[in-house]
Amino acid sequence: MLRVIFLLQRHLSYSKPGRHLSAMATSNPTPEVMEVVTPDQISEVQTMIKSIVPPLTYEKHKGQDGRIAVIGGCKEYTGAPYFAAMSAYKIGCDLAHVFCTEGAAPVIKTYSPDLIVHPELDVDEPVDAIKKWLPRMHGVVIGPGLGRSSTTMETVKALIGFIKEKAMPTVIDADGLFLLTQSPEIIQNFQQAILTPNIVEFKHLYRKVIGKDPSPDRAVLATAELSQALGNVTVCLKGQEDIIANGMKVIICSERGCPRRCGGQGDILSGTMGVYNFWAHQAVQGNENVNKMLAKIGPTSCAAYAACFVTKKSSELAFKEHQRSMATTDVLAQVHKAFGSYHETLHPNRLQKN
Secondary structure, eight states, X not given: OEEEEEOSSSOEEESSTTTOEEEOOTTSOOOEEEEOOSHHHHHHHHHHHHHHSOOOOTTOOTTTTOEEEEEOOOSSOXXXXXXXXXXXXXXXXXXXXXXXOTTTHHHHHHHOTTSEEEEOTTSSSHHHHHHTTGGGOSEXXXXXXXXXXXXXXXXXXXXXXXXXXXXXOEEEOTHHHHHHHHOGGGGTTOTTEEEOOOHHHHHHXXXXXXSSOOOTTOHHXXXXXXXXXXXXXXXXXXXXXXXXXXXXXXXXXXXXXXXXXXTTHHHHHHHHHHHHHHHHHHHHTTOTTOOHHHHHHOHHHHHHHHHHHHHHHHHHHHHHHHGGGOOHHHHHTTHHHHHXXXXXXXXXXXXXXX
């Protein structure tokens, strides 16, 4: 299910997605709410996502549909960058690079020969070593398996500054979000970026930026407030229903997903989102005939929703087969089916009012 909520003012009370929405500020108009429940609305969303996916043709060359960099991976955490990079590869990018520490590189290389692995995060001059590669990339995913060493944090802080300057489509997750809780100013006004916090990460980041804890019964408002405070940076609050805010508009992805919460599903989301973010920005650049809904909600929100849907659908398919024993490798194996199902149908039975 997708719900689009246009925030015409900041002061909203939202008890639970789809249940209650009311204006608290008397001087502001009531926000327009669109719930996608009719065949025409379903078709509109499907058309929007299809409009950003580049067609496969025999004339293309390697790399044209996306070169994605995953910055993450240390001695303790090698699975996370693998899942992020492989999900990017599975969703349709041509080349997936992983920039990790020297201790993580041999392990990640053994997971798959499809990935290009650079052991650069802990060399003598890591910023320079990685910066020389970044201009070749179309999108960046920062955080999976990054670790929290002070030297790594300083390296990534400098890299974010470079990436922001180049306006590269970027997704920040996991330990990348931990860095932002220490220095949120580095992401300020970076509107090509998407942040993907879970509820705990969101609470820490909200407290740092806003100065208080978010109200648990006003999740939509809190997500929009954080986005606005960061300069309309897109925030995707992960949960049973994923709340995606870009400052002025909110989209809620209510696809079912699965009840199994094995580690690594967030890494699949971030990698998938990294590709969609590149595709969405590519679709709007220099295009006078941008899809109307894409023009309305923007490329980052479109990318975040598409990735949330695919990830939830992948986990649903994996859980149907493996039940309680489902692992993230099982979810990864379903990405291609979830992608195909999205472009075939948006499952109208999911898109009903509660």
